[in-house]
Amino acid sequence: MLARKSIVDCQIGNYTIPEGSLLFVNIWSIGRDPKVWSNPMKLNPERFLKPNESDGPGINIDVKGFNYKLLPFGTGRRGCPGINLAMQELPTTLAAMIQCFNWMVVNPEGVEMKGNDLVDMSERPGLTAPRAHDLVCVPVARCSPVS
Structure with missing residues (x-):
């Protein structure tokens, strides 16, 4: 889980996140999303050998978290230094x-x-x-x- 606090009101999809809300990002669920990863529960280290190719439909693998599909180091200014x-x-x-x-x-x-x-x-x-x-x-x- 990544914990973050909303510093301004914002709209994400159909949800309104009020300023000051404490948010928890479930990185466990993100890494197992079948819409992003083919066979997400199968051990397949080869999927990370080609970082610019996609494992799922139109999804690039990015360990720095800029595409929010894999967050091993977190992301943003509070990501792993x-x-x-x-x-x-x-x-x-x-x-x-x-x-x-x-x-x-x-x-x-x-x-x-x-x-x-x-x-x-x-x-x-x-x-x-x-x-x-x-x-x-x-x-x-x-x-x-x-x-």
């Missing part, structure tokens, strides 16, 4: 993690899990949409230690 740093560091960090490690998925007891359904996207109640079952991965170094 670290978005630019995160967007620069993420490719390098992810590449290093992929290059240097193999990843082993384990259950809560630490036993390796195998199969096609390792990622369970079901959610439990909470403000941040937490996973019902955590995905626990253990890094395994690809290189032998230097002697």
Whole structure:
């Protein structure tokens, strides 16, 4: 949820928002809107590989929130101040993690899990949409230690 306060009277669609109203933006619902995202509940990271192409009918993917279809960092002047740093560091960090490690998925007891359904996207109640079952991965170094 993003909380905002209306500083002036405004009209949004058929609704009049009076000055001083406290507004809550449900970003959970925005990210799961089937009018915007094809198969919104399916894990499909590939939809973010081409940021200028649309996933749904005429919708551009924009992580900065200017089109209000995806708000991982919030939007406007109260958006996350670290978005630019995160967007620069993420490719390098992810590449290093992929290059240097193999990843082993384990259950809560630490036993390796195998199969096609390792990622369970079901959610439990909470403000941040937490996973019902955590995905626990253990890094395994690809290189032998230097002697």
